Every structure is written in C-alpha cells, then in structure tokens.
Amino acid sequence: MRTAITVLTLWAAGLAGCSVEGPSLAGQPGLQVQVERYYREHATEENGICTRPWMRGITRSRVVEDDAERLVLEVRYYYVDDGYPDDGVPRVPRTCTGFAQRLFTMARTPGGLEVIGMSGPTRVDKDFGMGS
Numbered sequence: 783m784r785t786a787i788t789v790l791t792l793w794a795a796g797l798a799g800c801s802v803e804g805p806s807l808a809g810q811p812g813l814q815v816q817v818e819r820y821y822r823e824h825a826t827e828e829n830g831i832c833t834r835p836w837m838r839g840i841t842r843s844r845v846v847e848d849d850a851e852r853l854v855l856e857v858r859y860y861y862v863d864d865g866y867p868d869d870g871v872p873r874v875p876r877t878c879t880g881f882a883q884r885l886f887t888m889a890r891t892p893g894g895l896e897v898i899g900m901s902g903p904t905r906v907d908k909d910f911g912m913g914s
Contacts, residue, residue, distance in 0.1 A: 808845050808855055810895055817857060817886050820897040824904045825861075825884075832863035832878035833905060846885060853888045853895060 803812030818837045827835045837859045847854035863878035885901040 807840070807843050807857075808853065810853075813888070813895060814840060816888075816895070816897045817855070820886070820900060821859075821884075824900065826903045826905055827861055827863065827880070827882060828878060830903060832861070834865045835861040835863040835878065838862050841881070851890055852898075853890065855886050855888070856883065857886055858883045 804815035805812075807813040807817060817840075821835070821837050825835055826833050839860045840857055841860060842858040844856045845853070846856050858881065860881050861879065882902070886897055887899040888895040889898045
C-alpha cells in the first residue's frame with residue numbers, strides 16, 4: 783500500500799510540473815498547439831483535394847524572422863486528411879497524406895504570440911449570400 787501511495791504522489795508531482803499550454807515551438811510554450819489549430823482551420827493540401835488535413839507531427843521548425851512585431855517560422859510537418867477515403871488498393875500510396883512545409887506568421891500581442899497567417903493553399907469560407 784505504501785508503494786502505491788508513493789507512486790501516486792510522484793505521478794501527481796510530475797503532472798504539476800506539466801505545462802497546460804502545450805508543447806513549445808521555437809522556445810515558445812504552447813505555440814505548437816496554436817500552429818496546429820491554425821493549420822487545421824485554414825489549410826488544404828494536394829492542390830485542394832485534401833480539404834481538412836491535420837498535422838500529425840512537426841518534424842522541423844526554423845525561425846525565419848524574429849523582431850519586436852512578429853515571429854515567422856518555417857515548419858515542416860506530416861499531414862493526414864482522415865476525411866479523404868482510403869481507396870483500399872494494396873501497394874498504392876494513400877492520397878491526402880504526406881510531408882509538407884509552410885511559413886507561419888505570428889504577431890506579438892500584449893497577450894503573447896498569435897498566429898495570423900501561413901503560406902500555402904487555404905480554404906476560403908464562403909457564405910453564398912447567406913450572411914454571417
């Protein structure tokens with residue numbers, strides 16, 4: 783019983799040290815979550831075929847610009863669009879999955895960094911005259 787209590791105490795202490803902001807990117811806590819969210823909400827891949835891709839992992843990031851007003855990162859990532867059906871043909875690569883690279887621009891605000899744009903193809907949300 784004493785061992786179980788010790789293990790639970792150590793586990794709780796470990797959780798207390800975890801950041802609720804999420805993983806860092808370019809040394810900025812929580813920035814990876816913001817970049818992934820912005821990508822998920824705006825990106826398309828493979829000439830617009832993949833309309834709802836998700837970043838499944840960031841393989842590399844590099845600071846391109848860093849000044850008082852903004853931070854620009856070059857991000858290489860692996861994406862998958864689960865909404866695109868797998869054709870089920872053996873030995874044929876699945877469509878809407880692969881590696882890509884984009885530039886992400888973050889503005890420096892009083893509340894911290896905020897993703898305001900990215901390079902590459904994006905979805906354009908249209909209201910078709912229905913209003914917001």
